Amino acid sequence: MKVVLLASELEDYTISFASGLAQHLKVVLAVPRRRYEHLASWFDPAVDLRLLEWPRHRSLLNPWFLRGLTRLIRQERPNLVHLLSNSTLWLNFAVPFWRPIPLVTTIHDVNVHPGDSDTLTLPAWAPKLMVHQSRHIVVHGEGLKQLVLDQYSKSANHVHVLSHPAIHRYAELARRQKMAPYRADGVLRILLFGRIFAYKGLEHLARAEALLKGCSPDLRFTIAGRGDDPWVYRPLMGDPNRYDIRNRFIEDAEVAQLFLDTDIVVLPYTEASQSGVLNLAAAFGKPVIVTDVGELPTTVLSNGLGLVVPPADGESLSRAILTLAQDRELRCRLGANALAWSLGANSPKQVGAQAASLYRKVVEPCT
Structure with a gap:
């Protein structure tokens, strides 16, 4: 089984999650070069790391980037694509071109934290649109799962809980x-x-x-x-x-x-x-x-x-x-x-095993 992971931020989380997951299945991880190149040595060697010229969200180069990213995904022919955060703008426009590959998206924060000026740089509709476009959602706890069910038209068996792995x-x-x-x-x-x-x-x-x-x-x-x-x-x-x-x-x-x-x-x-x-x-x-x-x-x-x-x-x-x-x-x-x-229970390897099991359940109806 092969999975493509996409992450434009959240470096510590991405390193732990991708490294743990790569101990259980094939992982291709696509990330911005400017944020991850100096961190490449921290990934498990099993992670197939792709450092991309990923534009900032205000850049006019984004349409060309999305075209290249879509080409990469089609060439890799993964069983599943997992977006490691819904805090994104431009990827919303590429998702329709990735079908019928199943898409999973992780929501770290269902609602914006008071005073969080970083997240407020994105238009409010963008993270919500990514949730609507993703058939399966991952959150980090049962309470967050209930918030997603309350705010979005998702069935309970399409919202999944995976804990945030330890950062080592x-x-x-x-x-x-x-x-x-x-x-x-x-x-x-x-x-x-x-x-x-x-x-x-x-x-x-x-x-x-x-x-x-x-x-x-x-x-x-x-x-x-x-x-x-x-x-x-x-x-x-x-x-x-x-x-x-x-x-x-x-x-x-x-x-x-x-x-x-x-x-x-x-x-x-x-x-x-x-x-x-x-x-x-x-x-x-x-x-x-x-x-x-x-x-x-x-x-x-x-x-x-x-x-x-x-x-x-x-x-x-x-x-x-x-x-x-x-x-x-x-x-x-x-x-x-x-x-x-x-x-132990919250190590990257253990969380990776749980994610691999989840992916197989997501993919099985599509095979």
Whole structure:
């Protein structure tokens, strides 16, 4: 069986998913050269990687690109095409030319997150049109499946759940470069990582930090990622000197060092679907504190990865941080669970096996 995967973004997810899937069937992966060329060595060698001159969505070169992409798909004669995100504009116009090859599309976020300016660069109709054109849809949890069923005219047996696989490349980078965690006696480090937009809940982390002023052990908060200016919440902070704020793009080696150094990863989101950060933290064996939104509580509680608190509740978040800060044994146990989950049930190989099984069910009625 041969599958063509298409991805224009979401590099970490694509590396994990494609590499895991390639251990079970033939995978041709077509991606933009400008985003993936420097990452080629991170793919499993079994992935047939095609680096394409993929235009940005505002480019007038897109019609010519779609013609070449359609030619590639016809030459490969795959059993199935899987689009790894519906956040696309131009591919909508190529889909009719790929028929009768079955098309599967993954929806990472059924609804746009509040303040997510990246996604808002696309016209709202484009991701929705791709969902309508795709016979089969993949989401990352049962709650997201229900949202798709509520919002689109899809039958339940055409909407499938595959978990977001663990992201191991940063932990592997740390091993290759023989990185070591930085330790300071009596200091416990808390990390909020990723795009800093409104829904990430930084406001509520600042309120929680203020409530923890004077608590032992000594706490340090790292906010790392590009996006909105975290310092707008300075008036809410108990002690701004406890913050290490890196409001910019974080290079790979720095990402690895951040997760090595941290003791607790916090995801105080006010709204979410799932989270790549959760899957990155698990590969480092780090306990997490998440809010009760989207698929986060189900994933964390069912696998013993950390603690769950109500969203937009600084007081509950502060109590959870203090609980883990004062209980090293609990932190170690949750971290061990996370690492085992990332290497076992949620490893790229296991998620790839589930995807391969799904593809066979999709293709069988067409053969």
